[in-house]
Amino acid sequence: MDIVDTFLNAEVMRRSLPMLLQGLWITLQLGAASIVAGLVLGLGLAMTRLYAVAPLRLLTRVYIDVFRSIPLLVLLIIIYYALPFVGIRLSPFLSAMTALTLVSGAYTAEIFRAGIEAIPKGQFEASAALGLGGLQTMKEVILPQAVKIVIPPLTNNSINVVKDTALASVVAMPDLLKQATQAQALAANPTPLIVAAAIYVAFLWPLVAAVSRMERRFAARRR
Amino acid sequence: MDGFVSIRNLRKSYGSFEALRGIDLDVAKGEVVCVIGPSGSGKSTLIRCINRLESFSPESEIRVDGIPVATGRALARVRAEVGMVFQSFNLFPHLTVRENVMLAPRKVRGTPRAEAAARADQLLSRVGIADQADKYPEHLSGGQQQRVAIARALAMDPQVMLFDEPTSALDPEMVGEVLDVMRDLARTGVTMIVVTHEMGFASQVADRVIFMDGGQIVEQGPPAQLLTHPVEQRTRNFLGAVLNH
Numbered sequence: 001m002d003i004v005d006t007f008l009n010a011e012v013m014r015r016s017l018p019m020l021l022q023g024l025w026i027t028l029q030l031g032a033a034s035i036v037a038g039l040v041l042g043l044g045l046a047m048t049r050l051y052a053v054a055p056l057r058l059l060t061r062v063y064i065d066v067f068r069s070i071p072l073l074v075l076l077i078i079i080y081y082a083l084p085f086v087g088i089r090l091s092p093f094l095s096a097m098t099a100l101t102l103v104s105g106a107y108t109a110e111i112f113r114a115g116i117e118a119i120p121k122g123q124f125e126a127s128a129a130l131g132l133g134g135l136q137t138m139k140e141v142i143l144p145q146a147v148k149i150v151i152p153p154l155t156n157n158s159i160n161v162v163k164d165t166a167l168a169s170v171v172a173m174p175d176l177l178k179q180a181t182q183a184q185a186l187a188a189n190p191t192p193l194i195v196a197a198a199i200y201v202a203f204l205w206p207l208v209a210a211v212s213r214m215e216r217r218f219a220a221r222r223r
Numbered sequence: 224m225d226g227f228v229s230i231r232n233l234r235k236s237y238g239s240f241e242a243l244r245g246i247d248l249d250v251a252k253g254e255v256v257c258v259i260g261p262s263g264s265g266k267s268t269l270i271r272c273i274n275r276l277e278s279f280s281p282e283s284e285i286r287v288d289g290i291p292v293a294t295g296r297a298l299a300r301v302r303a304e305v306g307m308v309f310q311s312f313n314l315f316p317h318l319t320v321r322e323n324v325m326l327a328p329r330k331v332r333g334t335p336r337a338e339a340a341a342r343a344d345q346l347l348s349r350v351g352i353a354d355q356a357d358k359y360p361e362h363l364s365g366g367q368q369q370r371v372a373i374a375r376a377l378a379m380d381p382q383v384m385l386f387d388e389p390t391s392a393l394d395p396e397m398v399g400e401v402l403d404v405m406r407d408l409a410r411t412g413v414t415m416i417v418v419t420h421e422m423g424f425a426s427q428v429a430d431r432v433i434f435m436d437g438g439q440i441v442e443q444g445p446p447a448q449l450l451t452h453p454v455e456q457r458t459r460n461f462l463g464a465v466l467n468h
Contacts, residue, residue, distance in 0.1 A: 125276050126313035126372075130327035130379060131302040140330060144317045 009191040016183035016192040023179030024199055030093060030175060031162040034100035038161065039154070041101060042108025049113055051134070060109070067106035073167050075099045080171040096168035096175075104161050111153045115146035152214045159207050163200070176200070227252040227414055228287050228383055233272060234280040235265075242268045243279070244438040252382075255415045257425035257446070260435035261461055266418045269435070270385045273416070274305045288382060303331060306376030310388040312368045314360040314375070320347065321356040324375045331379070339378075346374040350404050366397030370404055377408075384408065386417040422465060426450050434458045 049060040067075075076099040079090060090098060119142050127137040169178035180196035226249025233246040243265045250256050258266045271277040273285060275292050285292040287301045315323050324343035328334040334342070347353045350370040352363075360368055369389055376384060386405065390398045402424050409415055409428050419425060425432050426446040433443040434453070442455045453459050 120313075122309060122311050122313035123315065126307075126309065126315070128276060129274055129302060129305070129307035129309075129385075130375070131299060131331040132327060133299070136330050140326060141315055145315075148317070 007190060007194050009187075009189050012183075012187045012189045012191040013195060016180075016187060016195070019179045019183050020176065020192060020195055020199065023174060023176035023196070026093075026174055027162070027165050027176040028203075030096055030100070030165045030168060030173070031158075034097050034104060034165070035158045035161050037097065037101040038104030038108050038157075041105030043112055045105060045109035046112035046116065047138075049109060050116060064106045064109050067103050068110075070103070072099060072103050072164055073170065075103065076167055076171060092168065092171045092173040095171055096165065096173055099167075100161055100164060103164075104157060107157050107160075108154065111150050111157065112146065114153075115150035116142055118149055119145050149218075152211050152218065155207055155211045155214070159204050159211075162204060166200075225286065225289075226250045227254075228273060228416070229285070230269075230273070231284040233269065233283045233285065235268060235272065235277060235283075236280070242438050243272070246438075246440055248433070248440065250383075250414060250416060252414055253412045254430045255409045255428055256417070256431050256433060257429040258416065258418045258433045258435060259420070259422070259425060259461070259465075260441075264435040265438040266435045267387050268438075270307075270387055270416055270418055273383075273385060274302050274307060276307075303379060304382045305385060306379060306381035306383070307385045308369070308372050308376055308387065308389045310391050312360070312365070312372045312392070314368055314371055316360055319357050319359055320352070320363070320371050323360065323371060324378045327375070328378050343374070343378060346377050347371070349377075349407075350374045351400070364397060365393045366400045369393065369397075369401045373401075373404055373408070381413070383414045383416065386415065386419065388418050388420065390419070390421060420465070422450060422462075434461065436461070 045060050045064060048056055049064065050057075052060070076096060079099050080092065080095040083090065123141055123145070124137060127141045132140065165175055166177040168175050169181065172178070174182075176196050176199060180192040183192035184190055228248070228250040230246055230248040233243050233248075234241070235243040246265075246269060248269075258269065260266045268277055272279045272283075273287065273292065275294075275298055279285070287304055290297055290301050290304075292298065292301050314320075315326065318326065321340060321343045324346055325336070325339040328339045328342065329336065344353060344356060347356050350373055352367050352370055352374075355363055355367060355371075360371065363371065373389075389405070390401050393401065398421070402421060405415070405417070405424070406428055417424075417429070429446050431443060432446045432449045434441050434449065434455075434457075436457050442449060442453060442458045449458070450462065453462060
């Protein structure tokens with residue numbers, strides 16, 4: 001039995017492909033939903049962290065630190081296996097999305113905060129002097145500039161979220177990895193796992209390359 | 224009689240350092256006042272208090288057109304009436320020159336886009352840069368950027384214009400074009416309070432010159448008097464140092 005037949009078996013590949021594509025679809029849905037929800041949560045947390053009254057600011061800092069410390073897998077298992085004991089029963093998809101969003105939101109908050117803090121004080125002052133309110137200043141002046149700065153780190157974070165969706169397979173979510181392990185068991189051949197890995201790479205490599213490109217361009221401009 | 228801008232007992236401290244130590248000042252409608260003084264004398268802090276970019280001691284009082292410079296609604300009304308030009312321009316880099324001028328009328332006053340654009344073009348030609356309207360600030364010279372900043376402030380039709388060392392960050396050859404715009408503006412009857420090191424501008428344009436030192440107004444008067452026959456020794460020392468270099 002040679003290596004190609006074991007790891008890249010054409011027949012197994014053909015039979016498992018529909019399953020893998022179903023898994024990929026779920027992975028992409030979970031990734032996209034968690035990224036968007038994480039962005040919204042992160043922006044809200046960043047605003048609270050920067051501008052809310054002192055006790056709320058402190059609370060937000062604690063949140064951000066806790067959710068950056070907790071292993072995602074531990075959080076996911078708590079949400080899926082522990083919350084039912086207090087009557088909260090979430091589907092595998094919602095459990096995974098909740099865990100991914102809570103953690104991604106914490107990271108995103110720090111990214112947004114750094115971006116906002118990088119905007120010169122004069123921009124806030126010019127806005128205030130013109131009579132713009134706090135929200136208008138954020139929306140029209142600060143965020144458009146801050147978002148440009150934080151696109152590379154936000155993309156990095158999104159890549160991590162998509163990679164972390166694979167953890168959802170432990171709560172029986174039929175995502176790409178779960179489908180691959182099942183297809184492997186069915187075919188008694190590891191080819192589906194190799195294909196799944198290739199699919200992850202094919203989707204994320206372009207994003208990784210894009211981040212490197214953006215970071216190079218930003219570094220060049222700063223010189 | 225209180226001035227259009229009236230300042231009573233203005234005090235401000237940073238920790239134990241007193242930046243402003245009880246300033247009283249009235250500026251009449253249409254008056255052009257130049258504030259001079261050594262760095263650290265509190266002159267920038269003084270004009271930054273007028274639209275409350277700096278907070279000040281609660282015992283102090285500032286009114287613009289009778290409206291107390293406080294917080295919330297009243298502050299928004301004051302800021303809509305008071306334009307400000309900064310040393311470092313502070314244009315919005317993500318907006319074109321025209322959009323810089325249009326932003327506040329559109330968002331604060333709700334002016335329709337077409338109307339705000341027409342008004343912006345009119346103001347830009349008034350400051351002599353109508354042909355740069357579609358460029359981004361980074362592609363303009365410092366003098367041009369500062370003229371855009373003046374147009375941006377004028378777009379809100381302010382009753383009072385504050386200038387915080389508007390030419391200090393400029394290359395020498397660009398100072399003149401900005402001062403020319405300010406001179407034209409002074410002729411239109413806008414109330415102006417100008418913190419500056421440009422003694423020529425102060426002597427030609429100002430109705431009154433104020434000399435500050437150590438957080439206090441040391442001496443004030445018409446430019447011909449204050450700049451040529453100062454009474455106080457501190458004023459003489461400062462003018463001697465400035466004019467002999």
